[in-house]
Amino acid sequence: MSMATALDTDDATAQVRALAEAARAASHTLALAETGAKNDALTAAANAIRGAEPALLEANAKDVAFGQEKNLSAAMIDRLKLDPARIEAMAAGLESVAALPDPVGEVMAAWERPNGLRIERVRVPLGVIGVIYESRPNVTADAGGLCLKSGNAAILRGGSESIHSSGVITECLQRGLEDAGLPRACIQMVPTRDRAAVGAMLARPDLIDVIVPRGGKSLIERVMNEARMPVFAHLEGLCHVYVDGAADPEMARAIAFNAKMRRTGICGAAETLLVDRRADPAILQAIISDLAEEGCELRGDEDVRKLDGRVKDATEDDWYTEYLDTILSVRLVDGVEAAIDHINHYGSHHTDSIVTEDADAARRFLAEVDSAIVMHNTSTQFADGGEFGMGAEIGISTGRMHARGPVGTEQLTSFKYVVRGEGQIRP
Amino acid sequence: MSMATALDTDDATAQVRALAEAARAASHTLALAETGAKNDALTAAANAIRGAEPALLEANAKDVAFGQEKNLSAAMIDRLKLDPARIEAMAAGLESVAALPDPVGEVMAAWERPNGLRIERVRVPLGVIGVIYESRPNVTADAGGLCLKSGNAAILRGGSESIHSSGVITECLQRGLEDAGLPRACIQMVPTRDRAAVGAMLARPDLIDVIVPRGGKSLIERVMNEARMPVFAHLEGLCHVYVDGAADPEMARAIAFNAKMRRTGICGAAETLLVDRRADPAILQAIISDLAEEGCELRGDEDVRKLDGRVKDATEDDWYTEYLDTILSVRLVDGVEAAIDHINHYGSHHTDSIVTEDADAARRFLAEVDSAIVMHNTSTQFADGGEFGMGAEIGISTGRMHARGPVGTEQLTSFKYVVRGEGQIRP
Numbered sequence: 087m088s089m090a091t092a093l094d095t096d097d098a099t100a101q102v103r104a105l106a107e108a109a110r111a112a113s114h115t116l117a118l119a120e121t122g123a124k125n126d127a128l129t130a131a132a133n134a135i136r137g138a139e140p141a142l143l144e145a146n147a148k149d150v151a152f153g154q155e156k157n158l159s160a161a162m163i164d165r166l167k168l169d170p171a172r173i174e175a176m177a178a179g180l181e182s183v184a185a186l187p188d189p190v191g192e193v194m195a196a197w198e199r200p201n202g203l204r205i206e207r208v209r210v211p212l213g214v215i216g217v218i219y220e221s222r223p224n225v226t227a228d229a230g231g232l233c234l235k236s237g238n239a240a241i242l243r244g245g246s247e248s249i250h251s252s253g254v255i256t257e258c259l260q261r262g263l264e265d266a267g268l269p270r271a272c273i274q275m276v277p278t279r280d281r282a283a284v285g286a287m288l289a290r291p292d293l294i295d296v297i298v299p300r301g302g303k304s305l306i307e308r309v310m311n312e313a314r315m316p317v318f319a320h321l322e323g324l325c326h327v328y329v330d331g332a333a334d335p336e337m338a339r340a341i342a343f344n345a346k347m348r349r350t351g352i353c354g355a356a357e358t359l360l361v362d363r364r365a366d367p368a369i370l371q372a373i374i375s376d377l378a379e380e381g382c383e384l385r386g387d388e389d390v391r392k393l394d395g396r397v398k399d400a401t402e403d404d405w406y407t408e409y410l411d412t413i414l415s416v417r418l419v420d421g422v423e424a425a426i427d428h429i430n431h432y433g434s435h436h437t438d439s440i441v442t443e444d445a446d447a448a449r450r451f452l453a454e455v456d457s458a459i460v461m462h463n464t465s466t467q468f469a470d471g472g473e474f475g476m477g478a479e480i481g482i483s484t485g486r487m488h489a490r491g492p493v494g495t496e497q498l499t500s501f502k503y504v505v506r507g508e509g510q511i512r513p
Numbered sequence: 514m515s516m517a518t519a520l521d522t523d524d525a526t527a528q529v530r531a532l533a534e535a536a537r538a539a540s541h542t543l544a545l546a547e548t549g550a551k552n553d554a555l556t557a558a559a560n561a562i563r564g565a566e567p568a569l570l571e572a573n574a575k576d577v578a579f580g581q582e583k584n585l586s587a588a589m590i591d592r593l594k595l596d597p598a599r600i601e602a603m604a605a606g607l608e609s610v611a612a613l614p615d616p617v618g619e620v621m622a623a624w625e626r627p628n629g630l631r632i633e634r635v636r637v638p639l640g641v642i643g644v645i646y647e648s649r650p651n652v653t654a655d656a657g658g659l660c661l662k663s664g665n666a667a668i669l670r671g672g673s674e675s676i677h678s679s680g681v682i683t684e685c686l687q688r689g690l691e692d693a694g695l696p697r698a699c700i701q702m703v704p705t706r707d708r709a710a711v712g713a714m715l716a717r718p719d720l721i722d723v724i725v726p727r728g729g730k731s732l733i734e735r736v737m738n739e740a741r742m743p744v745f746a747h748l749e750g751l752c753h754v755y756v757d758g759a760a761d762p763e764m765a766r767a768i769a770f771n772a773k774m775r776r777t778g779i780c781g782a783a784e785t786l787l788v789d790r791r792a793d794p795a796i797l798q799a800i801i802s803d804l805a806e807e808g809c810e811l812r813g814d815e816d817v818r819k820l821d822g823r824v825k826d827a828t829e830d831d832w833y834t835e836y837l838d839t840i841l842s843v844r845l846v847d848g849v850e851a852a853i854d855h856i857n858h859y860g861s862h863h864t865d866s867i868v869t870e871d872a873d874a875a876r877r878f879l880a881e882v883d884s885a886i887v888m889h890n891t892s893t894q895f896a897d898g899g900e901f902g903m904g905a906e907i908g909i910s911t912g913r914m915h916a917r918g919p920v921g922t923e924q925l926t927s928f929k930y931v932v933r934g935e936g937q938i939r940p
Contacts, residue, residue, distance in 0.1 A: 114857075118880060199902055203891060210883075212913055295913060316743060316914050337936040344938035430541075452931050453545060456637075464630060464934030473939065474930070475626055486639055486722060486927040487743050488915040500913040503901070504879050507891030509764040511771035512900065 098278055102286035105241055105274045106293035109214045112271035113239035117211045121188040123266045128184035128231055131262025132177040135227065138258050139173050145250035146223070153247045158221075166221045166248055176227040176255070179478070180262075183231040186477040189496045190237040206504045211237030213295040215498065216287045217480070218243045218309060220301035223251035229298070230259045230273045232480045236498035239272045241294060243287060245301075246279035253277065284308070291315035298480050298493070303408075318493050320458075320484040322408040323353030324434040325466040328425040328451065330442030331364035335372070337463060338365075338441045342373045344465040345439065347380055351410050353482055354437050354469030358405060358415045360425045367393060370416070377414060386416040405432040422447040426454045433457065435484045437469035458484050458491040525705055529713035532668055532701045533720035536641045539698035540666035544638045548615040550693045555611035555658055558689025559604040562654065565685050566600050572677035573650070580674045585648075593648045593675055603654040603682070606905070607689075610658040613904040616923045617664040633931045638664030640722040642925065643714045644907070645670045645736060647728035650678035656725070657686045657700045659907045663925035666699045668721060670714060672728075673706035680704065711735075718742035725907050725920070730835075745920050747885075747911040749835040750780030751861040752893040755852040755878065757869030758791035762799070764890060765792075765868045769800045771892040772866065774807055778837050780909060781864050781896030785832060786843045787852045794820060797843070804841060813843040832859040849874040853881045860884065862911045864896035885911050885918040 116124075135142070146168040153163050192209045199205065215238045217229040226242055233240035244252040256275040263272050276283045287294060291314040298318050299309040306321050327345045329338040345356035361370045374384055374394045384390075385400035397416065404415040405428070419425045422440070429438050439461035440451040448462045459469050469492070471479025476494030483489045489497035543551075562569070573595040580590050619636045626632065642665045644656040653669055660667035671679040683702040690699050703710045714721055718741040725745045726736040733748050754772045756765040772783035788797050801811055801821045811817075812827035824843065831842040832855070846852045849867070856865050866888035867878040875889045886896050896919070898906025903921030910916045916924035 114883075117883075197902060199900070203895065203900075205901060334936070340936060340938050348939055456541075456544075457929065459930045459932060461932040462934065464932060464937045465939050467939040468630065468932065468937070473626070473630075474632060475624060490927055491930045500917055502884065503886045503918045505886060505888040505891060505895065507889065509761070509767065510891045510895070511767050512775055512892050512894040 098280040098282040099286040101278055102241075102276060102283050103290070103293070105276060106214065106287075106290055108271035109239040109241050109274055110293055112269035113211070113214050115269055116234070116239055116272045117190070117213075117237050119237065119268055121190075123268055124188065124235055124237070125184040127234060127262040127266035127268050128180045129262070130265035131227075131231070131259045132180040132184075134258035134261045135173060135177045135180070135255065138254055139170060142168060142173055142251060142254050145254045148250045149223070149248050153221075156247065158247060162221050162247075166223065166251075168223060168251060172224065176224050179224075179228055180231045183235050183478055186235060186495060188235065189499050194501060201510050202508065203510055204506045207501050208504050209496075209499045210502050212498055212500050214239045214241065214293060216241045216243065216294040216297045218284055218287065218297060218299045218301075218305065220245040220305060221247055223248040223255060225300055226252040226255040226275070227259065228478065229300070229480055230256070232478055232495055232498065234259075234263075234272060236495040238498055241274055241276065241287065243276040243283060249277075249279060285312065288313040288315075300481055316487060318481060318483040318485065318489045318497070320353060320434065320436055320482050322434040323355065323436040323469070323482070324358070324406070324408045324432065325354060325356045325436055325469070326358045326360055326425075326429050326433060326438045327356045327466060328360040328419075328422070328429070328438070328440045329362060329365055329369060329373075330422060330425075330440055330444060330447050331362035332444035332447060333362075333365060333369065333441040334443055335366065335369045338369055339372050339376060341439065341441050341463070341465050343376045345467055346377060346382060346414050347412070348465070348467045350412050352467070354467045355410065356414065356466050357408050358417065358432070360417055360419050360428055362422070362425070363389075363418045363420055374416070381412055383413040384416055385413065387418065389418040390416045408434070422450055426451060429455050429457070436482065437461065437466045439464060439466050458482070525707040525709040526713040528705060529668075529703060529710050530717070530720070532703060533641065533714075533717055535698035536666040536668050536701055537720055539696035540638070540641050542696055543661070543666055543699045544617070544664050546664065546695055548617075550695055551615065551662055551664070552611040554661060554689040554693035554695050555607045556689070557692035558654075558658070558686045559607040559611075561685035561688045562600060562604045562607070562682065565681055566597060569595060569600055569678065569681045572681045575677045576650070576675050580648075583674065585674060589648050589674075593650065593678075595650060595678060599651065603651050606651075606655055607658045610662050610905055613662060613922060615662065616926050621928060628937050629935065630937055631933045634928050635931050636923075636926045637929050639925055639927050641666045641668065641720060643668045643670065643721040643724045645711055645714065645724060645726045645728075645732065647672040647732060648674055650675040650682060652727055653679040653682040653702070654686065655905065656727070656907055657683070659905055659922055659925065661686075661690075661699060663922040665925055668701055668703065668714065670703040670710060676704075676706060712739065715740040715742075727908055743912075743914060745908060745910040745912065745916045745924070747780060747861065747863055747909050749861040750782065750863040750896070750909070751785070751833070751835045751859065752781060752783045752863055752896070753785045753787055753852075753856050753860060753865040754783045754893060755787040755846075755849070755856070755865070755867045756789060756792055756796060756800075757849060757852075757867055757871060757874050758789035759871035759874060760789075760792060760796065760868040761870055762793065762796045765796055766799050766803060768866065768868050768890070768892050770803045772894055773804060773809060773841050774839070775892070775894045777839050779894070781894045782837065783893050784835050784842065785859070786841055787846045787855055788843065789849070789852070790816075790845045790847055801843070808839055810840040811843055812840065814845060816845040817843045835861070849877055853878060856882050856884070863909065864888065864893045866891060866893050885909070
C-alpha cells in the first residue's frame, strides 16, 4: 500500500477523508482518460495479479487463519479462500472488462433545434464510487475493474477478514494504473479493520458520489439507512415464479425447477411459487415431486398441502422470506391479478416471472408487477448483468433512481449536455 | 379541497402521511393509465382553470393581501399575483403538456441474447414526486401537469403566501383527473401553512420517491440537507461565459451581452465573464461598454479595471456569487485551461459557454468543464427545458444522479427490464 500518510493516523474518519480526497482528485484525471489507457491499466493489472500469485496465496492464508480464529462458518471461509483457479478467474475477469465497450463519451442522444443549436447528451463518469463488501476478495478486482472502465475512482472497503488478500489485489490494480500512466489513487482500499470507516464513508456525499454495498442483508440495511448519498443495491431478491392456468405444463415444470434449484444462494433464485388455482393440479404435483426429490423443502398453504403430504405448513412470514436455500414457499392464487397483488405486496421488486401461453395474462403481468426485472416464460436465474449481455455487473439494484436492475459500466455513468451553436443568442 | 380526514388533524406530520399514502396508492393506478386518459385529465384541468377564473382571482386577492400584511417585497407580490393572462397561460401550459409525447411505456432499448431471450428496457414512472416551491402559484399547475403526464402522483407544497390560489388550482387539477376517471389523489396539495409539513415530506423516502424544490437558495439548501430521498435541483446557476483568444469579436460581444442581460433573474444568466488574456483588448472594451451603457455593474480584477474606469473592484467572494441581477464579475485568464480551472473551482456545475473559433479549445472546454450543460458559441440563457425541445421542465438539476440538466417528463421516469422467452432455463 502506498498510503503512508493515511496509515499514520489511527483515526478511521481521517483515513477515509484522505483516501476520498485523493480519489476525488484522481477522478478528474480518470474521467478524461482515453479508452486505451484504461484498457492498458486493466490488462496490466490482470498480469500483475497473475504475477502476484505467491504473494496472494500467502496473504490469503493469513486471512483464512484470521477467519478460522473468528469462527467464520465453512461457507464464509470458502468464499474467502483463493486458489490458483480463482486467481486466474480474477485476472481473466479484468481482461474481459477491458474488452467491454467504453461507455464514457458515448453520445446517448443528439438532436438539432429549429434555431440551429445542436444538442448532444454525452455519457460521463459518475465520479467516485464507494464499494462496501464482505468476505469475497475477488470483489476487489471485479468492482475496481468496473469502476475503472467506467471512468470512476473507486474506494473499496472489503470485509475485515479479507484485508490481506484485498490489499495485494489493490496493489496489483494500482500497479496497472501506474503502468498506464494513470493515478494510483483511482483505486484505493480502506486499509483498516475499524468499522468506523464504513460510517465515515457513508457520511461524505461531497467526496463519494454513490455507494455500492455487496453482502448480507444487515450490511445492505445499514448502508441504505445511513448513507447520505445514493445507494445502488437490493436488500433482497425475493423472486417469484407464477404458473398461470394457461401455462405449458412441461415449460412450467422446467422453469420452476431451474428458478429454485440451479443455484439457491443467488439473488435471482425463486423463493415463492404461485400457481393459478385453475391450473391442472398435475402441473403443481409434478413440480413438487421434482423439487422434493432433489431435497428441496416445500412450505405451502392449505390447498397446496392437500395436494402432497411432503409440503409443510407455510406461515405468513414465509411469504416475506428470502431463503437463499433449498426451501420454496408455494401458494395457490386466483389468476394473474391475485399473483400480481401477492408479488407487489410480499416481493422485493427484484425479478419475477410468469409462465403462460396467454398473451393477455403475460402483458398484464409484465406491466403491473412493479419489479426491476419482469419475465415471461423464462427462469428468474437469468437476472444477471452477464446474462443480460452487459459483460459484467457490480450488483443489482431494486431502487428506481438512476440504476435499476443489473448495474454494469453504463449504469455507473452520468451524462452532460453539449450544446453547439454558431453565435445564437436567445430572443 | 377533498381532504377532510387530513384536515381534521392539526398535526402536519399526520397530514403529510395521509396525503402521501393516498398518493402512493393512486400512483399505482396512474402508472398504468392510458396516454389518452392522462391527456383528457390535462385538458379537462385546463378548462377547469379557465372556468374557475373568478374563484381564482378571489382566492389570489386573499393571498396578495396576506403577502402585503407580511410585507413581502414588490417582486414577491408580483410573482404571487394572478391576472386573466396568467390564468390563461397556466391553462395553455397544461394543454401543451397534454400535447407532449408520453414517456411511459417507451422502449428505450431492445436486444436479443444468443439464447433467444428478448430484453427490453421500458420506461415506467418514478412513483410519487414531492414538489416544494415558493410564491408563484402557477408552479402548482406546471408541476402537477408534468407529474401527471409522466405517470407520477404529485404532492405539492406551495409557499404559505399562495395557499388560497394553489388550493383552487389543485381543485381544478383534481376535477380534471376525476373527469378522466383517474384518482383525485394523483395530485394533492399540502393544505397547511405549518412549516413542519416540509420536514415531514423530507423524512418519508418510503412514501415520496423524489423531491423537486423550486425557489430561493435557502429553501433548496434546506431540502438538499434534510431530504432522505433523491433531490432534483440546482442550488445556484453560477454560469460563465469564456471568451477565448480565438473568439469571433462580434459573436463574443453578442453572446456576453445576451447571456447576462436578456433576463438577469434566471438560473441560466451569466454571472462571470472570463476573457483570455491573449484576446484583443478591444473585444472586452466593447463588451464592457455594451453592459455599462445598459446599467450593468461590472466588477473586475486589476487587469480589467485598468481597461475601463467604470469597472469596480472584484473581491474573491465575487467569483463565488450568483447575482441574479445586473451585475457581472469579469476576469482575465491565461487561456482555456485557466478558464476551465476557474469554472470547475468557482462554478455551480450548471451551464457554461466558450466563445471561440478554435476547435481544439472548444473540444477541451466541452470535455473538461464539469457542468450539466456545456456550450460552444451560444448563450447560457438557452439552459432551459423548453429551449432544449423537452416541451417543459420542472426544474434544472446539477446533480449527477438520474436527472442532470433540464428535468422534463422523461427525467421524471425510471425503467424496468422486460424479458421474454420461450421456456429458456439457465444452464
